[in-house]
Amino acid sequence: MEYVSRIINSKITVCELNKYFGTQEKKRQILKDIDFSVKEGEFICLLGPSGCGKSTILNLISGLDMDYSGKVFIDGQLVSNARTSVELTRRMTYLFQEPRLLPWLTVEKNLFFALKCAKVPKSDWKSAVTEMLHLVHLDGMEKHYIHELSGGMQHRVAIARAFIVNPDIILMDEPFSALDELTARSIRSTLLDIWRRDCKTILFVTHNAMEATYLSDRIFMFSANPGEIEEFYQNDLPRPRQYESDELFKTNQEVVTKFMSIIGRDKNENA
Ligand SMILES: Nc1ncnc2c1ncn2[C@@H]1O[C@H](COP(=O)(O)OP(=O)(O)OP(=O)(O)O)[C@@H](O)[C@H]1O
């Protein structure tokens, strides 16, 4: 009964998920016994060493990869049920490390394209773009081509494109890791402004403990080989958060200490 209520009351539930890559003869376990729930509007960061399966989890949740054992529920509905997955995943957007915009189109046309795919009525496109570009601090940039923008500006357009289609869930895979720290800070703060306004559920993959501390409500900390969640860290740091505050510094230290102890453990010690 408790199991059912967890699924019904969560935006995302992942139950006993295991994932292997490779052939039948040479299988390698990538994810082991992954089990968690995320509430609507929560900001979750996934923190783990390279290769522990963070991107793989996003692929499984988004329905891009359906080859796993276990169950994934969105709004209480099973994602792995092929008949419903298309409808479910339409309510999600995915942001990658690179902005993945269409460089031969203008900013406005990139956003129009997303609105068209989401079947938003054409009469609403102009106002949606103006509002969204204002939120990401790109007012007046509608007619610029993507190749005319800086890396940071392109990331802002990618955020605008993710939010403009009004998804319930946004999956973000190290979206700011290629940016310099000052630009990344400014974009993170914009992201939090929009997240607070729209109350979206976000799963955000990062290698950066400070980024996770600044952004998250909870941090899922992974060990590798195979990828397992070792700690569900509750980040109660009050919002809005300031990079230079003592509170953020202290919480970040705690996060780093916990994380280092997880990745420093030898998994085979007790095997
Ligand atoms: N299509 C695939 N076929 C075989 N192995 C794969 C495939 N995709 C990923 N892997 C392996 O699965 C493991 C997890 O990969 P994944 O990309 O999820 O890691 P990650 O935690 O996102 O790493 P990073 O932080 O470097 O992005 C890695 O060992 C990777 O080599």
Ligand SMILES: [Mg+2]
């Ligand atoms: Mg990855």
